[in-house]
Amino acid sequence: MTEEQLARGLKGVVIDKTESSKIDGKLGKLIYHGYDIHDLAEKSTFEEVCYLLWHGKLPTQKELDDLSRSLAENRALPPQILQIIDLVKATHPMDALRTGVSALATFDPDTEDNSPAANLRKAIRLTAQTATIVAAHERIRKGQKAVAPDPSLNHAANFLYMLKGEKPDAESARAIDLDLLLHADHSSNASAFAARVTTGTNADMHAAIVSAIATLKGPAHGGAAQAVMTMTAEIGEPERAEQWVKDAIAAKKRVMGFGHRVYKTEDPRARHLRDRVRHMGEKYGQVKWFQILSRVEEAMAPYRERGIYVNVDFYAGAAYSLLGIPEDLFIPMFALGRMPGWITQILEQWADNILLRPLLKYVGPVDLPYIPISERK
Numbered sequence: 467m468t469e470e471q472l473a474r475g476l477k478g479v480v481i482d483k484t485e486s487s488k489i490d491g492k493l494g495k496l497i498y499h500g501y502d503i504h505d506l507a508e509k510s511t512f513e514e515v516c517y518l519l520w521h522g523k524l525p526t527q528k529e530l531d532d533l534s535r536s537l538a539e540n541r542a543l544p545p546q547i548l549q550i551i552d553l554v555k556a557t558h559p560m561d562a563l564r565t566g567v568s569a570l571a572t573f574d575p576d577t578e579d580n581s582p583a584a585n586l587r588k589a590i591r592l593t594a595q596t597a598t599i600v601a602a603h604e605r606i607r608k609g610q611k612a613v614a615p616d617p618s619l620n621h622a623a624n625f626l627y628m629l630k631g632e633k634p635d636a637e638s639a640r641a642i643d644l645d646l647l648l649h650a651d652h653s654s655n656a657s658a659f660a661a662r663v664t665t666g667t668n669a670d671m672h673a674a675i676v677s678a679i680a681t682l683k684g685p686a687h688g689g690a691a692q693a694v695m696t697m698t699a700e701i702g703e704p705e706r707a708e709q710w711v712k713d714a715i716a717a718k719k720r721v722m723g724f725g726h727r728v729y730k731t732e733d734p735r736a737r738h739l740r741d742r743v744r745h746m747g748e749k750y751g752q753v754k755w756f757q758i759l760s761r762v763e764e765a766m767a768p769y770r771e772r773g774i775y776v777n778v779d780f781y782a783g784a785a786y787s788l789l790g791i792p793e794d795l796f797i798p799m800f801a802l803g804r805m806p807g808w809i810t811q812i813l814e815q816w817a818d819n820i821l822l823r824p825l826l827k828y829v830g831p832v833d834l835p836y837i838p839i840s841e842r843k
């Protein structure tokens with residue numbers, strides 16, 4: 467690439483090799499370590515995908531049982547973290563999560579140890595504890611006591627239990643388990659890139675996860691699911707969807723949940739959430755969200771010829787809403803799902819680390835004489 471060629475947004479720039487996930491934007495395919503997302507969505511679990519991403523192979527039953535037990539044993543938070551969450555209870559849940567992970571670095575025995583063994587211990591603790599932080603903040607900000615984790619439940623079921631104070635039904639737990647694994651890794655998205663940049667300086671895993679959480683919050687990345695539900699509320703009725711889309715496009719607005727830097731066809735994750743929202747809407751008698759979203763999707767059909775299709779965030783928000791999860795928790799849900807992916811990319815960066823330091827093309831003035839302040843106009 468010559469010095470003149472700018473790659474703004476790093477569009478199309480390949481920064482490293484990876485074995486964790488591969489996106490085919492033309493065919494609309496996503497694989498984790500060789501396994502297709504459709505197989506994993508239908509047959510796997512969040513815990514199994516964590517193992518696959520961190521170890522590069524599907525676990526044996528014993529390996530899966532050991533990981534599930536380790537995650538369950540590491541869900542509790544140091545009491546000081548709950549105090550900090552109480553101090554920041556009025557803040558956005560993503561800021562509470564970012565603050566909580568920062569504070570966890572103070573109490574983690576392995577924070578400064580970046581060896582593979584210590585990083586795997588931190589992978590388990592951070593994946594387990596971030597779910598507890600999100601659930602605890604939600605309860606504390608509502609004036610309720612945080613619910614202690616239940617080691618007998620899997621990661622998804624335990625999250626809902628800590629969030630609501632009652633054990634979820636199997637269908638709700640599976641819906642969260644599916645959502646988390648669909649979000650688990652996605653090549654070099656902005657937040658994973660941020661985690662790599664931080665790791666590239668030899669900063670520790672807590673620091674890299676804080677970078678990733680801070681980056682995910684933006685509406686152009688993780689914030690879209692919340693923005694989709696705001697749009698859905700604005701539309702209000704299925705019949706109004708088509709005009710709403712026409713007006714948005716005419717006003718050069720971005721329709722949230724559509725478009726993607728890499729996918730130029732349907733995001734393969736979307737179909738699983740679309741089906742889940744349709745099914746849960748019918749089961750709970752709350753079909754309006756699905757009806758409105760479907761009409762928006764129909765109205766956006768003409769933009770497919772420009773490669774603008776529905777992405778993972780379009781139906782995710784409706785799934786969370788049907789499960790009674792408040793809108794400002796949608797981005798944290800994305801973060802909880804993406805934890806294993808951020809971590810696998812941090813592990814890959816450590817395995818053959820290099821400082822990520824791109825260039826900027828300077829276009830400002832040069833060789834200006836320094837004018838004493840007394841002579842400046």
Ligand code: SDX
Pocket residue numbers: 475651652654655656685686687688690719720721722723724725726727728774777778779
């Ligand atoms: C995620 O990177 C990842 O992998 C991310 C993610 C992951 O798993 O980590 O997949 C998760 O972040 C999904 C994306 C969630 N964000 C949204 O849904 C927000 C809405 N989408 C857009 O902001 C946009 O599509 C981006 C930011 C996602 C991608 O934008 P690009 O690749 O930088 O493309 P662009 O902004 O240059 O747009 C190209 C054209 C433009 O038209 P022109 O100016 O050329 O006329 O497409 C148009 C855009 O206006 N366009 C849209 C649109 N997205 C792009 N027009 C209307 N609505 C949209 N949503």
